[in-house]
Amino acid sequence: MKDVDVNGSDSTMKPNYEDAVEIVHQLRQAGYTAYLVGGSVRDYILGRLPDDYDIVTSAEPKDVRNIFPKTLSVGERFGVMLVVKNGIPYEVASFRKEEDYLDGRRPARVFYCTAEEDVKRRDFTINGLLMDPDTKEIIDYVDGRVDIERRIVRAIGDPFARFAEDHLRMLRAVRLAANLDFEMDPALMAAIRGNAAAITKISAERIRDELSAILTHGKARKGMELLDESGLLAELIPEIKALQGVTQPPVFHPEGDVWEHTLRMLALLPHLGGKANLRLAWGVLLHDVGKAPTRSEDERGVHFYGHVEQGVKISREILERFRFSVDDEKTVLALVKEHMIFMNVKKMRPERLKRFLRMADFDLHLELHRLDCLASHGMLDYYEFCREKLAEYSNEDLRPALLIRGRDLIEMGLQPGPLFKEILSAVEDAQLAGRISNVVQAREYVHSVLDGKNKTRPLKNGA
Numbered sequence: 194m195k196d197v198d199v200n201g202s203d204s205t206m207k208p209n210y211e212d213a214v215e216i217v218h219q220l221r222q223a224g225y226t227a228y229l230v231g232g233s234v235r236d237y238i239l240g241r242l243p244d245d246y247d248i249v250t251s252a253e254p255k256d257v258r259n260i261f262p263k264t265l266s267v268g269e270r271f272g273v274m275l276v277v278k279n280g281i282p283y284e285v286a287s288f289r290k291e292e293d294y295l296d297g298r299r300p301a302r303v304f305y306c307t308a309e310e311d312v313k314r315r316d317f318t319i320n321g322l323l324m325d326p327d328t329k330e331i332i333d334y335v336d337g338r339v340d341i342e343r344r345i346v347r348a349i350g351d352p353f354a355r356f357a358e359d360h361l362r363m364l365r366a367v368r369l370a371a372n373l374d375f376e377m378d379p380a381l382m383a384a385i386r387g388n389a390a391a392i393t394k395i396s397a398e399r400i401r402d403e404l405s406a407i408l409t410h411g412k413a414r415k416g417m418e419l420l421d422e423s424g425l426l427a428e429l430i431p432e433i434k435a436l437q438g439v440t441q442p443p444v445f446h447p448e449g450d451v452w453e454h455t456l457r458m459l460a461l462l463p464h465l466g467g468k469a470n471l472r473l474a475w476g477v478l479l480h481d482v483g484k485a486p487t488r489s490e491d492e493r494g495v496h497f498y499g500h501v502e503q504g505v506k507i508s509r510e511i512l513e514r515f516r517f518s519v520d521d522e523k524t525v526l527a528l529v530k531e532h533m534i535f536m537n538v539k540k541m542r543p544e545r546l547k548r549f550l551r552m553a554d555f556d557l558h559l560e561l562h563r564l565d566c567l568a569s570h571g572m573l574d575y576y577e578f579c580r581e582k583l584a585e586y587s588n589e590d591l592r593p594a595l596l597i598r599g600r601d602l603i604e605m606g607l608q609p610g611p612l613f614k615e616i617l618s619a620v621e622d623a624q625l626a627g628r629i630s631n632v633v634q635a636r637e638y639v640h641s642v643l644d645g646k647n648k649t650r651p652l653k654n655g656a
């Protein structure tokens with residue numbers, strides 16, 4: 194149970210080990226068996242800081258509710274309660290086995306059982322370990338420890354059957370192998386290949402969250418390669434698979450085809466606080482997606498006419514397919530749309546450049562551009578130029594207080610209408626360019642625009 198961190202930064206309200214252990218103690222004091230299980234035990238052995246702590250117990254949900262003052266019963270029917278400590282929810286699951294997977298995702302019924310039976314229905318051996326937090330003893334019914342040591346993701350039981358009962362596990366396997374930098378057991382990989390087409394039965398949101406974790410929680414390149422090898426990429430994002438073999442001019446792209454270029458950028462994603470920024474990561478994945486359908490070749494070479502427009506269109510389809518939030522979609526589409534504009538920064542007039550530099554999320558745009566360069570020709574001239582200009586311009590230079598607003602135009606006797614935006618934008622351009630700097634000049638400028646005295650400098654809508 195966890196959310197993907199949108200900003201790639203650590204939130205302050207994180208689950209913590211002490212509170213998780215306290216929950217284990219309280220369960221034991223009430224006479225039940227209780228352990229830490231799953232990811233936190235795996236991460237403990239690996240020396241990694243877990244994202245969350247899951248607890249298993251012989252107590253049934255109704256018992257859990259009696260022991261703790263604050264519980265939430267999100268998955269009670271499936272034997273899972275949330276215990277809230279210091280405002281943070283911890284998953285407390287009753288030892289249970291599941292039967293009759295009907296929809297490839299959720300079991301129809303659960304039965305309470307022993308700890309051993311409980312871990313045997315878990316997904317991967319590395320996730321099937323129990324730990325006594327007091328003695329640090331690890332209880333291993335699934336040979337998970339040796340797989341952690343050998344860094345292998347292996348299914349508990351027959352992988353084919355396990356993926357057929359819950360298709361999401363296929364994506365979880367790729368996510369774990371990528372994020373932990375583990376190898377996939379060959380039988381597990383073969384089983385994913387055999388079941389890959391079923392992944393589309395999983396809800397768009399769950400797929401999105403797993404893909405996002407693959408892209409942002411470490412080793413995104415490896416994650417994409419495993420998605421590809423396993424057949425999941427072709428099922429989930431065929432538009433990205435289509436970038437394979439889309440060759441590019443070697444002068445600009447000595448690294449190879451668009452797929453290789455995209456993978457190299459993913460490998461370079463910065464991981465602040467252990468995670469990459471979600472929107473940047475998706476922007477990187479999608480930035481050149483329009484190149485597959487637009488590639489053409491003539492005697493002058495290879496072209497991708499309109500790849501940005503196509504890229505925005507295809508990206509929108511992908512982001513909507515995975516039900517991204519409106520804000521995520523907007524930012525990612527802007528990253529795709531603007532990524533080629535960096536080539537023009539040195540030629541821009543000051544007002545155009547300032548508008549570009551003050552664009553929302555410019556830090557993400559600039560970072561995507563930096564990765565774009567590093568994953569191809571390696572020249573950072575435009576990146577450096579933007580950094581210099583950002584250092585040179587003050588906030589006041591980039592976002593000066595407006596000299597004129599709509600109500601001033603009304604006072605000047607103008608009728609509100611579409612022309613307003615054009616005039617205001619032209620006045621702001623003149624201000625950004627340093628041609629005017631006070632209200633009197635601004636009013637004169639409005640008149641000059643209206644009188645058509647400014648014919649040499651056509652009105653332009655601002656960005």
Ligand code: ATP
Binds near residue numbers: 194232316317320
């Ligand atoms: P992390 O929290 O680091 O992403 P995790 O292994 O803790 O990894 P969770 O989603 O928190 O993953 O799940 C907790 C545990 O529940 C897993 O370690 C695994 O034992 C079990 N589990 C989760 N999802 C499944 C599934 N789809 N099928 C079987 N077992 C699962």
Ligand code: MG
Binds near residue numbers: 246247
């Ligand atoms: Mg977990």
